[in-house]
Structure formats: C-alpha cells, structure tokens
Amino acid sequence: MKKVLLLGAGLSTFHLVEYLAQIPDMQLTIADALLENAQKRAAPYSHIKAIQVGDIEQIEKAIEKTDAVISMLPPTLHVQIAKFCLKHQKHLLTASYLSEEMKALHQEAMSKNILFLNECGLDPGIDHLSAMAYIHDLQNRGETIVGFESYCGGLVAPLSDNNPWHYKITWNPRNVVVAGQGSMATYLQDGVVKLVPYGRLFQTVTPISIEDYGNFVAYPNRNSLQYAELYGLKNVKTLLRGTLRRPAFCAAWQELIEWGYTDDTTIIPNSENITYQQLFEQLQPNSALSPLYLEHWQYLGLLSAEKIGIEDATPAKVLQKAMQQNLKMQPQDQDMIVMVHRISTEKQTITAKLVVIGEGGERTAMSKTVGLPLAIATQLLVENKITLRGVQIPIQSELYQPILAELERYKIVFK
Amino acid sequence: MKKVLLLGAGLSTFHLVEYLAQIPDMQLTIADALLENAQKRAAPYSHIKAIQVGDIEQIEKAIEKTDAVISMLPPTLHVQIAKFCLKHQKHLLTASYLSEEMKALHQEAMSKNILFLNECGLDPGIDHLSAMAYIHDLQNRGETIVGFESYCGGLVAPLSDNNPWHYKITWNPRNVVVAGQGSMATYLQDGVVKLVPYGRLFQTVTPISIEDYGNFVAYPNRNSLQYAELYGLKNVKTLLRGTLRRPAFCAAWQELIEWGYTDDTTIIPNSENITYQQLFEQLQPNSALSPLYLEHWQYLGLLSAEKIGIEDATPAKVLQKAMQQNLKMQPQDQDMIVMVHRISTEKQTITAKLVVIGEGGERTAMSKTVGLPLAIATQLLVENKITLRGVQIPIQSELYQPILAELERYKIVFK
Numbered sequence: 001m002k003k004v005l006l007l008g009a010g011l012s013t014f015h016l017v018e019y020l021a022q023i024p025d026m027q028l029t030i031a032d033a034l035l036e037n038a039q040k041r042a043a044p045y046s047h048i049k050a051i052q053v054g055d056i057e058q059i060e061k062a063i064e065k066t067d068a069v070i071s072m073l074p075p076t077l078h079v080q081i082a083k084f085c086l087k088h089q090k091h092l093l094t095a096s097y098l099s100e101e102m103k104a105l106h107q108e109a110m111s112k113n114i115l116f117l118n119e120c121g122l123d124p125g126i127d128h129l130s131a132m133a134y135i136h137d138l139q140n141r142g143e144t145i146v147g148f149e150s151y152c153g154g155l156v157a158p159l160s161d162n163n164p165w166h167y168k169i170t171w172n173p174r175n176v177v178v179a180g181q182g183s184m185a186t187y188l189q190d191g192v193v194k195l196v197p198y199g200r201l202f203q204t205v206t207p208i209s210i211e212d213y214g215n216f217v218a219y220p221n222r223n224s225l226q227y228a229e230l231y232g233l234k235n236v237k238t239l240l241r242g243t244l245r246r247p248a249f250c251a252a253w254q255e256l257i258e259w260g261y262t263d264d265t266t267i268i269p270n271s272e273n274i275t276y277q278q279l280f281e282q283l284q285p286n287s288a289l290s291p292l293y294l295e296h297w298q299y300l301g302l303l304s305a306e307k308i309g310i311e312d313a314t315p316a317k318v319l320q321k322a323m324q325q326n327l328k329m330q331p332q333d334q335d336m337i338v339m340v341h342r343i344s345t346e347k348q349t350i351t352a353k354l355v356v357i358g359e360g361g362e363r364t365a366m367s368k369t370v371g372l373p374l375a376i377a378t379q380l381l382v383e384n385k386i387t388l389r390g391v392q393i394p395i396q397s398e399l400y401q402p403i404l405a406e407l408e409r410y411k412i413v414f415k
Numbered sequence: 416m417k418k419v420l421l422l423g424a425g426l427s428t429f430h431l432v433e434y435l436a437q438i439p440d441m442q443l444t445i446a447d448a449l450l451e452n453a454q455k456r457a458a459p460y461s462h463i464k465a466i467q468v469g470d471i472e473q474i475e476k477a478i479e480k481t482d483a484v485i486s487m488l489p490p491t492l493h494v495q496i497a498k499f500c501l502k503h504q505k506h507l508l509t510a511s512y513l514s515e516e517m518k519a520l521h522q523e524a525m526s527k528n529i530l531f532l533n534e535c536g537l538d539p540g541i542d543h544l545s546a547m548a549y550i551h552d553l554q555n556r557g558e559t560i561v562g563f564e565s566y567c568g569g570l571v572a573p574l575s576d577n578n579p580w581h582y583k584i585t586w587n588p589r590n591v592v593v594a595g596q597g598s599m600a601t602y603l604q605d606g607v608v609k610l611v612p613y614g615r616l617f618q619t620v621t622p623i624s625i626e627d628y629g630n631f632v633a634y635p636n637r638n639s640l641q642y643a644e645l646y647g648l649k650n651v652k653t654l655l656r657g658t659l660r661r662p663a664f665c666a667a668w669q670e671l672i673e674w675g676y677t678d679d680t681t682i683i684p685n686s687e688n689i690t691y692q693q694l695f696e697q698l699q700p701n702s703a704l705s706p707l708y709l710e711h712w713q714y715l716g717l718l719s720a721e722k723i724g725i726e727d728a729t730p731a732k733v734l735q736k737a738m739q740q741n742l743k744m745q746p747q748d749q750d751m752i753v754m755v756h757r758i759s760t761e762k763q764t765i766t767a768k769l770v771v772i773g774e775g776g777e778r779t780a781m782s783k784t785v786g787l788p789l790a791i792a793t794q795l796l797v798e799n800k801i802t803l804r805g806v807q808i809p810i811q812s813e814l815y816q817p818i819l820a821e822l823e824r825y826k827i828v829f830k
Contacts, residue, residue, distance in 0.1 A: 184681040193684050193697045195730070197675030199614040204701055225684060260612030266599040269608055269640060282608045286619055315610070 008072030016371030095121025147344030153244025166246035218242030252293035264316035423487030431786030510536025562759030568659025581661035633657030667708035679731035
C-alpha cells in the first residue's frame with residue numbers, strides 16, 4: 001500500500017481528491033494548516049485521513065511518513081518542501097511553474113532516484129501535455145513546425161456570464177490584478193523577437209474565435225521564447241503563448257492600467273477613509289477625460305460613494321477588493337476553461353481547441369483541469385508506470401500519452 | 416585648525432573644492448577610490464591633501480582622523496558612512512536625499528552632539544533654502560500659503576543647445592533614463608490628491624515660461640505631499656514639485672516610455688549582436704505605427720544599423736548608451752540650471768526664478784549649484800556658526816539665511 005500526502009486542501013482540490021480517492025492500494029493523507037479544510041475534503045471517503053500541519057516542522061514530519069507528496073500550497077513554499085523530499089527520499093508533484101531554485105535540485109533528485117514533477121496542472125500542465133502530443137505527431141510525419149501559438153484562459157461560462165466584463169474571479173484574484181507586471185512580455189512573430197511593455201500589453205492582443213463560444217482575445221504571457229528549446233521547435237518563426245479573455249475585458253483593463261489602478265507600489269494617502277469615487281478623481285488624468293469603458297468601471301464599483309476601508313492600500317489592492325465583490329462566482333455559476341493551440345508547419349496550420357465547462361459549486365472546470373493531470377500522474381507514479389526521475393515537467397510521451405488518454409475519459413479532449 | 420574630509424572627487428566637485436580651498440584655518444583631505452581623481456582635484460592647492468580609499472575600511476580610517484566629512488559618494492553608501500561618523504563622533508554633510516535609515520540615526524547623532532546635514536546641494540538643497548526663505552517671509556507678514564509649486568531642471572544653456580531634444584547629459588545618465596519609475600508621482604491640486612502612473616508621467620506636465628529663456632514643462636517629481644509638513648504649509652491646497660525639461664523632451668520621452676525603451680527589467684535576447692534598428696523593430700507596436708518624434712529618436716541613433724554591443728542589456732541600458740553618445744556635453748558647452756517657485760497666498764501669487772549658466776569645462780552650473788551650498792554649510796560648521804545637531808535638512812533660518820547670502824555673492828540669486 002503506497003502512501004501519498006496531499007499538502008493543501010483549498011479551493012480547486014475537489015476533483016484532485018475525488019480522483020485520488022479511487023486509486024487502488026493507496027493511502028491518501030490530506031494535510032492543511034486548517035484541520036477543518038482537510039477534514040472537509042476527506043469527509044466523503046472513509047479511507048482518507050485528514051491531519052493539520054501548522055508549521056514547516058509539521059510539514060516535514062508528514063513528508064517523512066509518506067511515499068509521495070502532492071503540493072497545492074503556495075509556490076513560494078515548494079523549494080523548501082522539495083528539500084524535505086530530498087532529505088527523506090520522497091517524490092513530489094505540483095501544478096506550479098518550475099523555478100530556477102527547483103531546477104537546481106535536478107542532480108540530487110536523480111541521485112536519490114526520485115521524481116519532482118512540476119507544471120502538471122492546467123496552464124502549466126495540459127498545455128504541455130497536449131502541445132507535445134501534437135508537436136511530436138507532426139514531427140513524426142516529417143513536418144517542420146514554423147509557428148506555435150498557445151492560448152489559455154479561466155473564464156465564466158456563457159450561461160453564467162451576466163456582466164459587461166464577461167469575466168468572473170475563478171482563480172487567485174491577486175494574480176489577475178497584477179498579471180503582466182514585471183519584465184516585458186516576449187515572443188517571436190514572423191522571425192522577429194517582440195517585446196511588449198506592460199503599458200500596452202492588453203492592447204497587443206490576438207483575436208481567437210471559437211464556434212458556439214464566440215470571440216476571445218489573447219494578451220502575450222511572459223517569455224514565450226523559452227518554449228522553442230523546451231518543445232524542441234528549432235525552426236519556429238512564430239512562438240507566442242497568451243492568456244485568453246473576452247475582448248471587452250482587455251479593452252477596459254487597458255484603461256485601468258493607464259489610469260494606474262493596477263499599481264501595487266503606491267500607498268494611497270488616507271486610503272481607509274476615502275471613497276472609490278475619490279480614488280477615481282485622484283487617478284483621473286488632468287485632461288479630465290472619462291474612460292471609454294466607464295460602464296465596466298461602474299460595474300466594479302470604482303465610482304461608488306462607498307468607503308474603500310483598507311488601511312495603507314495600493315490601487316491594486318482596491319481593485320482586487322472591487323473585483324472580489326463584484327465579479328464573484330455565485331454558487332450556481334459555471335466557470336469555463338478555454339485552451340487553443342495553433343500550430344503551423346510548412347504545409348498546414350492546425351488549430352486544436354479545448355473547452356471545459358464547470359458544473360457549479362466546487363465542481364469547477366478549473367478544479368477539474370488543474371487537479372486531474374496531477375491526480376493521474378500520481379496514480380502512474382504509485383503504480384510504477386513512470387520511469388522518469390529528477391526535476392521534470394510533463395513533456396515526455398511517457399507522461400503525456402497516458403495522462404491525455406485518461407483525461408479523455410473525463411471529456412477533457414481537444415478538437 | 417579644523418580637519419575636513421571630502422569623500423569622492425568625481426564630476427561636479429570642482430566648485431565644491433574651489434570654495435573649500437579658501438576657508439581659513441581648515442585642512443581639507445580629498446579621498447577617492449582612484450588616487451588620481453583625488454590628486455587632480457587637490458593639485459591647484461598646495462594645502463589640500465589627496466588620499467586613496469580603496470575600500471570601506473580605509474574610508475573608516477580616514478573618517479577617524481577628521482572633524483567633519485562631506486560625502487559625494489553614491490547615496491547607497493551614506494548610511495554606512497554615517498555609522499562610522501557616529502562611532503568616531505564626526506559631522507557629516509551630503510547633497511543626497513535623506514533616507515529612512517539615515518533618519519533613524521537622529522537620536523544617536525543628537526546624543527553625540529554631531530550634525531548629519533543631508534539634502535544640501537541643488538535639488539535637494541537650494542530648493543529648500545530658497546523656498547523656506549520665501550515661505551517664512553510670507554508667513555511672517557501674516558499671509559496664509561494656499562499653493563506651493565517648485566520646479567527644477569539641469570539642462571543645456573540656449574547657446575549650446577543644438578539638438579532636437581534641447582537636452583544634454585549634465586548629471587547621472589542612469590537617473591535620467593529611469594526617472595519616475597517605482598511608486599506613482601503624488602501631488603495635491605486644488606485640494607485633490609493626484610496620483611500619476613509612470614505610463615503618463617511625461618504627459619502630465621505643467622508649462623513654465625521664463626523671459627529670455629523660453630518655454631519649459633515640468634513633470635511631477637515623486638511624492639510632493641510630504642512637503643506640507645516639512646515646509647510647515649498647513650493650509651495648502653496645491654502642492655507640486657516637478658522636474659523641468661524643454662517641451663519636446665517630455666513629448667518624445669513619453670513615446671520612448673510607451674514603446675518600452677526605459678524598461679530596466681527585461682534582458683533583450685542576444686542584445687550584444689543585434690542593431691539599434693532591430694531593437695526598434697522588436698519594440699514596435701503591432702499597429703506598426705512610427706513614433707511622432709521620429710526625428711528625436713533618430714538623433715539618439717535608435718534607428719541606426721550599428722550593433723548595440725552590450726551583453727545582457729535591458730532597453731534602459733541601450734537608451735542610456737545612446738544618450739551618452741549622442742546627447743553628450745562638449746568641452747565648450749554650457750549647462751544651465753533652472754529653478755522656479757510659484758507660491759500662492761490668499762492675496763497674491765509670487766513667482767521666483769533662478770537661472771544659472773555654466774562656464775564650460777568643469778565649471779558647470781550643476782557643479783556650482785550642488786557644490787556651493789555644501790561648501791558654505793561646511794564653512795559655517797567649521798566656524799561653529801551652526802548650532803543644529805542630529806539628522807537635518809536645510810530648512811531652518813540658521814542655515815538658509817547665511818547660505819543664501821553667500822550664494823548671492825556667486826550670482827546664485829532668485830528673481
């Protein structure tokens with residue numbers, strides 16, 4: 001009987017736990033800083049244990065007693081967790097981006113014969129699995145890939161879409177607010193490296209249309225250039241990864257950025273006591289122009305006479321509060337995951353589209369698409385069907401073939 | 416005989432040393448990381464010593480042997496230097512902005528009966544001295560100040576102005592390139608706090624016209640709000656500090672920002688081998704619009720077929736190189752310092768203007784206006800005419816009266 005430890009029982013672990021629960025000959029323990037969170041996840045299953053891990057020492061003790069660890073904790077903790085896994089010789093699986101510090105542990109993980117599998121969720125995760133399946137298939141047919149575009153977004157399903165943003169918060173709201181800040185987005189377009197500063201990121205968009213689901217746009221996501229080497233695309237002239245939103249979202253968001261609403265470095269004087277309307281006036285350009293997307297801003301409450309009520313707030317914190325209040329998923333709402341790959345060879349362009357609609361409540365498309373790849377990889381590992389060791393992301397056929405096949409059973413399939 | 420140590424003998428210490436050299440009963444030692452820099456400054460004066468300080472230990476040893484220290488070293492070193500001054504009970508004078516870490520040393524400096532005088536150069540420096548003289552004068556006449564604006568710029572004098580930017584590098588070029596990055600500029604306008612994000616900083620400008628010198632514009636400088644308390648302006652409704660440039664500079668710079676040329680966080684792929692023209696294409700928006708200020712950009716060489724030649728360069732580093740090459744002061748060029756205060760009471764608005772023209776070579780207006788306040792303050796201190804102790808900036812009449820009087824002898828006088 002293999003023992004698996006799941007660290008973190010928060011939102012979006014519903015499908016992960018549901019899948020893990022039915023793996024034969026496996027003992028799952030769910031650990032969370034709040035015991036009730038862990039208990040709630042474990043409750044439907046008599047054979048799953050729930051424990052509390054209040055600090056890093058308790059996390060280490062729990063790791064010591066297991067065979068493999070799945071971490072859904074904040075990514076900043078993953079290197080520390082990986083070091084415990086090295087010390088006690090345990091496998092580790094996460095859905096988080098592979099960090100440089102994690103990469104540096106590769107040799108040590110190899111020498112201890114353990115697997116640190118990162119980026120095995122949705123995006124990153126299903127993007128790698130599906131892209132590599134298409135890329136290898138085309139390359140095996142002797143075609144040379146000259147263009148690779150990949151877009152993904154977590155959105156609200158059309159049936160639950162009842163606001164002018166055509167968006168609801170289905171993931172970490174802070175990440176939505178500060179998305180694109182930091183280094184310039186970088187991609188390759190017709191052989192030219194393109195650098196896009198934050199100030200025009202949300203107007204540098206690619207239109208994407210999906211039958212039955214309407215129009216989307218994608219803004220460039222971080223550094224796309226690294227995927228040439230990662231995916232083995234030597235002759236590629238266009239290489240772009242982007243985040244999907246509805247067109248109105250990007251247009252209205254672009255204006256929010258121009259006004260300064262996404263700034264997270266400036267403390268607004270007396271922020272606790274001023275109103276949203278007053279902040280609007282403080283950020284208003286001297287030309288006193290109204291934003292073109294005033295309706296969208298009003299919907300967020302950015303023109304309301306209500307007090308902001310946050311001490312030492314930055315504009316980004318105010319915007320996050322407004323979004324959490326006014327773009328909130330309701331219990332009956334359905335979310336939607338959209339992923340699109342557009343791959344060009346010298347002969348053809350193929351477009352692969354994935355749409356997953358949530359079923360309401362905790363059965364979200366986000367939870368399903370993040371949790372299932374991780375859960376399936378765990379089963380493969382527990383059943384000794386993965387020979388890979390060291391620090392990895394799921395780009396090998398050993399991983400993507402069985403995981404994609406299993407996802408298909410859950411209607412997660414590209415068209 | 417009092418002993419004074421000058422740390423740093425770089426550019427803009429010409430007038431500082433010239434003034435210090437004629438203070439009676441004072442022994443000046445000039446210390447620099449490069450002995451030849453210190454020797455060059457000391458050379459005209461038989462009674463000035465030049466020494467080398469290769470590391471922080473040697474700086475401490477030099478501080479131990481003196482009575483007062485003037486530091487023209489990079490501001491990041493000043494807290495360390497101040498701690499040595501505390502340890503060995505020496506006064507310290509700088510032209511740099513007062514940092515929070517420096518402020519924290521106030522009580523200790525008081526208890527040791529020493530003065531740490533910061534912000535005693537041009538801007539900060541002469542701005543404080545002159546503003547406080549006007550403010551106290553108006554307040555002493557019973558007037559209530561409702562508006563305070565202060566603008567300053569280091570520019571090229573009209574006779575040496577021969578480029579479309581109407582600008583040449585007369586100060587730290589890196590600071591010119593990254594000016595305005597970080598927190599939003601904050602000021603008060605007709606009773607409303609205004610927050611200006613970097614993305615529209617150089618288009619949020621105030622026009623300033625000066626007879627015989629033509630038109631300027633000022634963009635907001637950091638956080639102006641703190642000056643209400645600092646300058647004792649309780650009833651102020653407008654409070655704005657800004658940096659002066661010629662109008663074309665701000666307009667062309669605004670476009671550089673929008674294109675991403677001032678970004679200092681993104682490493683340009685293969686930056687050493689691509690040309691300026693290629694970077695221009697990489698940063699070009701997808702709409703493929705040309706900038707409106709193409710002539711200005713061409714003047715900087717941003718469209719040239721020359722290789723950039725800097726390894727792992729950010730766009731900001733490339734822009735800095737282009738500016739240093741193409742907006743360079745020539746030996747015969749004259750620089751120009753412009754400072755304007757606009758102070759409104761309930762009865763009147765007074766405008767005070769200072770223009771200082773450099774005399775070419777090392778006799779720059781920048782060196783004169785940064786160095787003389789520091790040198791005069793040093794003389795006052797050496798002659799025991801300053802009773803202030805602790806961490807200070809020059810806003811008391813004890814300082815501004817004698818310093819402004821002496822500056823007037825050097826034709827540094829507001830009109």
